[in-house]
Amino acid sequence: MAIFLSEGLQGDEAESVGGGRAPFQGDEEFGLARGPEPGLIAWQRRGWMSLPPGLTQQQRRSPLGGALQRQLSAALGGQIGWSGSHLQILEGSQCVRPYNTPNRPLSQRGTPVAAASPSTFVVLLVTLAVWISGWWRISSEDRAEARPRGKVVLTDAARKLHAEALVIDGHNDLPFRYRMQNDLALKVHDLRQPQKDFHTDIPRLRAGGLGAQFWSAFVPSSSAKKGTAVRETLEQIDVIHRLVAAYPDVFAMAGTAAEVVRVRAEGKIASLIGVEGGHSIDNSLAVLRTYYALGVRYLTLTHSENVDWADSATDQPRLKGLSPFGEEVVREMNRLGMLVDISHVSPEVMKHVLRITRAPVIASHSSAYALAPHPRNVPDEVLRLVKDNGGVIMVNFYSGFIVPEGARAMQQMFRVGRELRQRYSNDTEFHTAMSQWMKENPFPRGSIHTLVDHIDHIVKVAGVEHVGLGSDYDGIATVPEQLEDVSCYPLITQELLNRGYDREAILKILGGNVLRAMQQAEAVARGGGAK
Numbered sequence: 001m002a003i004f005l006s007e008g009l010q011g012d013e014a015e016s017v018g019g020g021r022a023p024f025q026g027d028e029e030f031g032l033a034r035g036p037e038p039g040l041i042a043w044q045r046r047g048w049m050s051l052p053p054g055l056t057q058q059q060r061r062s063p064l065g066g067a068l069q070r071q072l073s074a075a076l077g078g079q080i081g082w083s084g085s086h087l088q089i090l091e092g093s094q095c096v097r098p099y100n101t102p103n104r105p106l107s108q109r110g111t112p113v114a115a116a117s118p119s120t121f122v123v124l125l126v127t128l129a130v131w132i133s134g135w136w137r138i139s140s141e142d143r144a145e146a147r148p149r150g151k152v153v154l155t156d157a158a159r160k161l162h163a164e165a166l167v168i169d170g171h172n173d174l175p176f177r178y179r180m181q182n183d184l185a186l187k188v189h190d191l192r193q194p195q196k197d198f199h200t201d202i203p204r205l206r207a208g209g210l211g212a213q214f215w216s217a218f219v220p221s222s223s224a225k226k227g228t229a230v231r232e233t234l235e236q237i238d239v240i241h242r243l244v245a246a247y248p249d250v251f252a253m254a255g256t257a258a259e260v261v262r263v264r265a266e267g268k269i270a271s272l273i274g275v276e277g278g279h280s281i282d283n284s285l286a287v288l289r290t291y292y293a294l295g296v297r298y299l300t301l302t303h304s305e306n307v308d309w310a311d312s313a314t315d316q317p318r319l320k321g322l323s324p325f326g327e328e329v330v331r332e333m334n335r336l337g338m339l340v341d342i343s344h345v346s347p348e349v350m351k352h353v354l355r356i357t358r359a360p361v362i363a364s365h366s367s368a369y370a371l372a373p374h375p376r377n378v379p380d381e382v383l384r385l386v387k388d389n390g391g392v393i394m395v396n397f398y399s400g401f402i403v404p405e406g407a408r409a410m411q412q413m414f415r416v417g418r419e420l421r422q423r424y425s426n427d428t429e430f431h432t433a434m435s436q437w438m439k440e441n442p443f444p445r446g447s448i449h450t451l452v453d454h455i456d457h458i459v460k461v462a463g464v465e466h467v468g469l470g471s472d473y474d475g476i477a478t479v480p481e482q483l484e485d486v487s488c489y490p491l492i493t494q495e496l497l498n499r500g501y502d503r504e505a506i507l508k509i510l511g512g513n514v515l516r517a518m519q520q521a522e523a524v525a526r527g528g529g530a531k
């Protein structure tokens with residue numbers, strides 16, 4: 001019994017090849033091989049392997065599942081891992097690779113898998129047959145054993161779906177990076193060139209297929225204490241406008257959902273502004289309204305410290321919710337059509353906002369508390385309220401907010417940050433001390449699977465209409481594997497497909513949900529759609 005490598009066959013369309021070679025058709029993946037029984041076994045080099053439908057987690061993790069994995073690894077001369085119901089060949093490819101890999105000559109495509117010893121394949125198929133016949137039943141201890149999940153490998157199907165999607169990210173801190181690098185004049189960092197110190201540059205934004213970005217106009221709470229919060233926030237808003245103007249073929253400002261769609265249709269990245277932290281309005285609704293006039297489309301009510309009118313998730317609770325002025329801020333945002341962002345606020349503030357807002361809220365960059373117990377993640381009881389509100393939780397990619405060990409370590413981060421801030425008023429000294437603390441408190445990075453677990457959880461508790469993406473790129477120090485930078489979004493699409501999400505659901509998660517929330521907030525502002 002032999003398994004032959006073939007080329008140009010696509011998944012279920014593939015016929016049993018029996019030794020033939022079909023012409024290569026794909027642009028990147030190659031070397032699909034298939035067993036003599038249709039649907040039984042197939043794989044692509046750097047691709048996937050499909051097995052009979054209906055595989056359970058238990059089957060995959062069974063000793064025989066493990067044996068199959070090891071034997072395939074030996075046969076293919078590479079590491080094989082599970083991803084969803086697929087076995088994948090694990091390779092250290094970078095996220096951008098599928099976009100950039102030139103076609104190889106046909107003669108180099110494919111690896112002669114059949115050259116592996118025939119006995120390997122006999123063992124392999126016997127294993128598979130035994131496994132399928134139901135001998136995979138295993139003890140609960142075996143099941144509990146945590147196995148690393150395989151690398152997600154991009155397929156044409158995911159690439160195509162991703163290209164169709166309007167991908168919207170709720171939070172990117174690139175503008176603050178310009179401040180940190182003393183480059184508010186935009187003289188040093190040319191975004192058309194790869195920026196190895198940033199998560200974000202134009203080539204990688206293009207590779208990631210991003211359609212719209214809420215750029216964060218963030219300044220630290222310490223600026224409020226110095227009395228410079230409004231000025232610094234205006235400088236950040238200004239740098240976003242100048243970045244967009246500097247690359248007019250790449251970016252365009254968008255102030256409404258309709259403009260986001262129009263800008264995307266022109267092939268550009270729709271750019272919106274989010275102000276992160278209520279301290280930036282300096283207790284003034286006039287400042288809030290002025291921000292709106294300057295293009296700000298959400299305000300995160302707090303950052304990591306309380307403001308006079310709302311409690312932060314990472315500070316001592318003082319108001320146990322919003323003050324009367326805090327309620328006024330929310331009402332004014334509803335009136336303007338500015339989204340209320342509940343990232344960073346305490347759960348009491350989240351619930352208070354959800355009681356009084358007339359428009360859907362967003363969490364521009366927050367993940368699920370049930371999976372990673374960091375106080376600034378969103379607890380299940382709030383997820384259920386967000387469902388009723390029509391809001392969207394845009395998942396944060398930061399390892400410290402999605403990996404449970406990371407969340408536990410990071411619970412201390414904001415407290416430590418405050419203490420260090422008191423000790424070091426100089427920004428550079430403060431950031432050096434902070435990075436030193438981070439180095440001394442390491443935690444696992446997690447992977448794209450960890451992130452998609454958060455998406456799954458929010459879908460389970462709140463529904464598929466209420467989740468989106470809020471990477472926090474360029475505002476976070478540690479990123480999960482396969483989510484290294486803004487080129488990686490297509491892999492999320494792939495993993496959602498791997499987990500069985502359908503096209504409509506994926507389009508919603510990638511951006512459809514937040515676009516719908518914007519439309520609803522705009523309708524509330526126009527006097528329609530009030531809840």
Ligand SMILES: [Zn+2]
Pocket residue numbers: 276344365
């Ligand atoms: Zn933040």
